[in-house]
Amino acid sequence: MTTLTNGTGHADQAAQPLNVLVVGAGIGGLSAAIFLRQQGHCVTLLEQSRFAKELGAAVHIAPNATGLLLRMGINVEDLGAVPCRILTQSLSDGKQLLEVPLWRAAGRWQHQWLLAHRVDLHAELKKVATAENGPGTPAILRTSSRVASVGTDGSIILDSGEQLKAEVVIGADGVHSKARYALPGSQGLKPAGDGKSAFRFTMPRSRALEDPLTKPLAEKEGHLNMYMGRDRRIVIYPTRKHKLLNFVCIHPTSESEQKDENSDGWQTDANLSKMLAVYKGWDPSVLKILSMADEDTLKVWELLDMGQLPTWTEGQLALIGDAAHPFTPYQGQGAAQAIEDAASLACVLPLGTPLAEIQERLKLYEKCRMQRATMIQEYSRQIGTDLGSGPPLDISRFTDESFGHDEWHYTSQKLREWQWSRKPTAYRRMPTVFGPFPGPRQDHFGNTRDWTNSTFTTASIKLKTSRTLLQNLLPTPQFKFASADSNCFATFALSSLGNLEWLGGNGYNHFGLYIHGVEYTKENGDKVVGTFLAVLFENLADPIISGREELGMPKVFASLDVARDEGTFKLKAGWMGNNFLDLSITGLKAQPALDGVQGSGPPSSGLPGHGPPPPPKEEGLFFRKYIPSTASEGSKERGQADADYVGFLPNDEEAKAPRQVHSTVVADQAKIKFDSLDWKRLPTLHHIVDRLAEIPIYAVAEAKVVEGLGGSDVKGARRLV
Structure with missing residues (x-):
């Protein structure tokens, strides 16, 4: 074999x-x-x-x-x-029924x-x-x-x-x-004659042009000439640079039938007198041009048809x-x-x-x-x-x-x-006609991305601030703080991600506000405690779009410029050259924070012998997904939502990500200052930055920079109901 x-x-x-x-x-x-x-x-x-x-x-x-x-x-x-330029259709007596100048339609x-x-x-x-x-x-x-x-x-x-x-x-x-016949269901289907056969031959075009009677049938270039009888027809057209005329003469099989058990129906020899007899009484010019055929090249074959196969x-x-x-x-x-x-x-x-x-x-x-x-x-x-x-x-x-x-x-x-x-x-997102959208969670065919060799550097400042003020940033009544304490904690964090497969080895920065100790009550009354992501600034369109559409995270654009030396980490955030944030973490040392460092622990209750109750265990990250409706004409849908629900990223899902911390350095001082500027300088962000600027910093609980390898595609995010 x-x-x-x-x-x-x-x-x-x-x-x-x-x-x-x-x-x-x-x-x-x-x-x-x-x-x-x-x-x-x-x-x-x-x-x-x-x-x-x-x-x-x-x-x-x-x-x-x-x-x-x-x-x-x-x-x-x-x-x-030969380009087909003109089509005519005539009756057997030569009367023309139609003429179509195909050259005019060629542009279609x-x-x-x-x-x-x-x-x-x-x-x-x-x-x-x-x-x-x-x-x-x-x-x-x-x-x-x-x-x-x-x-x-x-x-x-x-x-x-x-x-x-x-x-x-x-x-x-x-x-x-x-x-x-190797296909199932094909054995009962065989090609059979449809009752018609065709004479077929070619001749030099010059032969037809030399005779005044037949010249009109051949003189137009690119002419597809059709003659129709009740149960028979003739088609004539040029080929080979107009040097040959091709003839197909379809007629009832019974009038030219030549049984040949060894033939497959093709190229069976025919004779000229039989063809002329089939078209007896037709227009003289048609009969004359048929009579010019070379009898030794004239062929006839039966037209075959077959029912539809169940499968190919x-x-x-x-x-x-x-x-x-x-x-x-x-x-x-x-x-x-x-x-x-x-x-x-x-x-x-x-x-x-x-x-x-x-x-x-x-x-x-x-x-x-x-x-x-x-x-x-x-x-x-x-x-x-x-x-x-x-x-x-x-x-x-x-x-x-x-x-x-x-x-x-x-x-x-x-x-x-x-x-x-x-x-x-x-994951599919606009424009959907091009298929699944490649991004941090998948390639174009929906295959999972490799995050093992990506890098991350995260600088964070955890601060003690006003519970009442942050409560105003929680989006629905189902959210509240798990503790009734008037103090609460929030973190401003900047992450620089690099060597990302989904960005061709490049990276980007993101900076967000994370509100801790938040409790969410689900429709069935169950309660979940976690951190609420209020806003996430990013400096690249691709992660903003993928995160907003695929997950529903509250992402917006800003420039995020990071500067770092041996003991200092600085961030400037802005929009179109207008800076609205200065953040600095200084005195970075490769050791945990010491007792007495500002805000190194939770505040005292003020009662002798009693500390604050332990904070509730956080199960993950909350965010609100909101997509506005495209209003129909004359409707009142504008301002309504196509999607409005709470998303949640469980901590136990994130723990599965291939992430390794290589170094952690803590700071002895951290500063953060927002300037909301005005609507002219921050036309799309002023309303956000103005609210962030209101957040009071009662104390810095922790400031650190963490570096490592690996990352998460955040695919574990889900809807909370």
Whole structure:
């Protein structure tokens, strides 16, 4: 057995390429090989033919396919494809029903509608897929490799008995696919004739131009010329730089039926007299141009259709193109839809796709493609109905939905949404259309950040102050101080954080007011004691936004400039050059505070032999989350809240954070001075700073600077109810 491995064989190696077997090297299979090669994967194409007889016919490259070919690096116009400039539709007697100047509408589509020669396109796809130059590893093309059977486990057996295995198998083997029958529920579905067949041939355009009768049918460049009978039609258009005319002549199968048990329905020889008999009585110019066909190149094949498969994928197998959804030719979308399939499939399998996700990603491909391909398949059937056999059709709607689509962009978004859905608890904040927001608690895919190598320096001043004044900063009646003492304690703390993974190794500062000994009464009457965070100034937008939206912490912007020497720590806080805070901690020493240092312990009760009761144990940090409503027009919602509740960060959750204290130094003196300035100099902060300036400092209980390694993403914060 020949086994195709993924290099190291380790499924957890994020950048390992997949090895892919593609059954069939037609337009869809080669397109898949190119896109997968560009994604970094290793592709082997298995083609049963020797490419000795390629079909000499033209193919529509609609705008939805042109863009994908350009993404492959293929400009079909450089290969001689003709831009479709004008479309006419006439009856069999030559009476024109409509003329659409497509060149006027060309600006509607990002890419051109081109009329290419199938052989030219196929040859270029083969070259790009297998060329040594270009992105990725060249695809390996194995001709004369007829497949006997295909498994859903990545296995293939050739007629020769050789066994192959890969991580992904793509069935691109056309309408008579063998890969299809490996899928559950497919055994009862077989392609069958839809009652129509088509003569197909090309001729030099000059031949038609030389005859005055047929010249009007060929003289307009980029002319897609359609003639309609009740149950038959003829389509004529140029290709190969206007040097060839391509003919598709669709008619009832019974009028040209040639049974050949060995034929797959393609390239069956036809004869000229039979074709002319099929269109007997049509406009003389049409019959004359048909009579110019070279009989030895004239072919006829039966148009095949098939019901919808229950699935296109199973295990490690996926179908694309006609293997999944055979197309009738009435919309010229068969090749385009195969190319779209190839793009979508490669898009869901970027380099680094884990082996364990292959099956689910193939199902995602099916989800992206099945509805669209089936819809366009049905449009083609409707357009192909006989004249007068159904209601009028809105052809423009069909064209809009077919042409106005970029499958790579569409599947890329669906892949992102699928990846986002795998982390339903990931943090999302505005703008939400770009997915989960990377921040301190997660990367873009919702994975937890690493805080172990971050640094912190925290300078804090704990002070004794007025309980009555601080009570006014508690947001709701459910908050009060746990103790009835008129003295209470609060801390002003500045933290400098550095080497943060979520900020690319950079850091930021934050400075806040923490009110201690606060009790909160929950809806059920239970009481929780902790510290209340009244305000947190920060000097970087990213942590402000993430902390406000994801957690609900009361963060605002300020410049926070820190200066430090051996025994002194200083902070200046301001806004747009206007300083509103001077803080200094001096006399820093690497030892605990000594008895007698100002405020080193709680105040005495004044009663001989009695000290104050021990402070209540604090369980965590309180904060209030408030998000205002966006009022609807004419409503009274302005000033109301979309969210208004209490958040809580438990101490026991924070204790789990990977934080190590390396040094603690205490001070013998600390000073803090607020200046609220005025509304002009502090237009967004004056109301906050003015209140902070009112806080009296009765005594400094403690002043210190703590340094260490590690940190917390504060993910343990939760709502209190």
